[in-house]
Amino acid sequence: MSYNLLKGKRGIIFGALNDQSIAWKVAERAVEEGATITLSNTPMAIRMGEVNALAEKLNCQVIPADATSVEELTEVFKNSVEILGGKIDFVLHSIGMSPNVRKKRTYDDLDYGMLDKTLDISAVSFHKMIQSAKKLDAIAENGSIVALSYVAAQRTFYGYNDMADAKALLESIARSFGYIYGRERSVRVNTISQSPTFTTAGSGVKGMDKLFDFSNRMSPLGNASADECADYCIVMFSDFTRKVTMQNLYHDGGFSSVGMSLRAMATYEKGLDEYMDEDGNIIYG
Template sequence: MSSSSLPLSGRRGLILGVANEHSIAWGCARVAHAQGASLVLSCLNDKARPFVEPLAQSIDAPLLNCNVESEGELAALVQQAVERLGGLDFVVHSIAWAPLAELHGRVIDSTAAGFARAMTVSCHSLAELARLCEPHLAGQGTLVTMTYLGADEAVPNYGLMGPVKAALESMVRYLALEMGPQGVRVHAVSPGPMPTRAASGIQDFDALMARACEQSPLRRLVTLDEVGALVAFLAGPGGAGMSGQTLYVDGGFHAVR
């Protein structure tokens, strides 16, 4: 297949939140690159760079630091990505975080400060990213974020992140409404449980993965490439008529309980 006939040939993407080779953001980057996209990647800080830089180099993608809690870093990231790529056609927001004490505790015991930080990093950062990217995505752009089933139902040990992800999915619908007239499509992708660094902070996560394997129609976990393939579809011509959705890639687990 020639590079010009690949689904994402000529498309330019910014992917936020690469932590290591097991992160969902990396799966999205790897598939998008294989489908012809030119990319800029972000990681949290210099501490994460040794784990991410070899990955970025393997797909010839610039790697930039971005901590969404640091004033001006998100704006700087978008500006540098646009300068390096000459524009943007799709953006992947794969960022979620909550203080560990809040994540391991009951939602009823969560603090206002901890809840606010989790919302700022995991949810409101999508709104800020959308505002910064809107002028560059206008016409045919796509913005995708990552959610989880715990947004729709109470999942044991998912705790504080459940309400935060519920807010994120609502944010997607409102962004789709507000950005649609500019030709921008917005989606949430909801993978099943996967052995990522972020998931390692959830108590008894192995039990959650085992349950998914036992009860999902496909009787297995999904892969990073399968998540990346869905994101690539949404960013490409196949997803041109879709917006405002939460799409599951979880082996059918969401449909059978």
């Protein structure tokens, strides 16, 4: 159902790869809500993914760009303003990748060259994106910039590895740039901390299936889906959130506020019984 929340607005969606991508869902919802958009991803991702099919479906253009390149990001904003016929009202940063995770390097055995790439692709690209847009004055007054994050920026999750550091940096950039951009141009900058989601990137995290199940059981409302995240992004792009900025907004069914759910406690106690002797002592090894 459409509510015309983005009627007349122009946007850029970074990171759509295939129909599992949250960015893909956001692009579809944005157009459904009345926006005109451009899509951007790396040339390799465009070749390997299905972005061109999405562009054809939504009648929009794809602008290839490496999000770690200031020059290429500058071209994305310049071209988007020209293609869409005016300044940009909203931007989605849905970009993240860890070579260490892909190569199964554990957090206590990181390759630092790969760590540099993780941080550059997953977080510093957000700074480069905003800075490029600001220098061009490409974002309209009261515009909205959103990046997708995860609760591992605040809490330790085994297997999330150096992506946790990247998400922490991503959220810091949103606060720091949100203050500057808000004071100078009334542009708001926020991050959305989404539930574990089976995207192409998310599926690469070690134990993702168990993490998804644990989060779903712990959350009073259950995990938020990619479609539901897209709805939330649309609200953040709309005029209904014009005074929301510099925030990390949890969209996780309540997971981030739960200590131990009743279901999780019962499961824990049941499992613990298997490792106790008749006197109630825990059996180790």
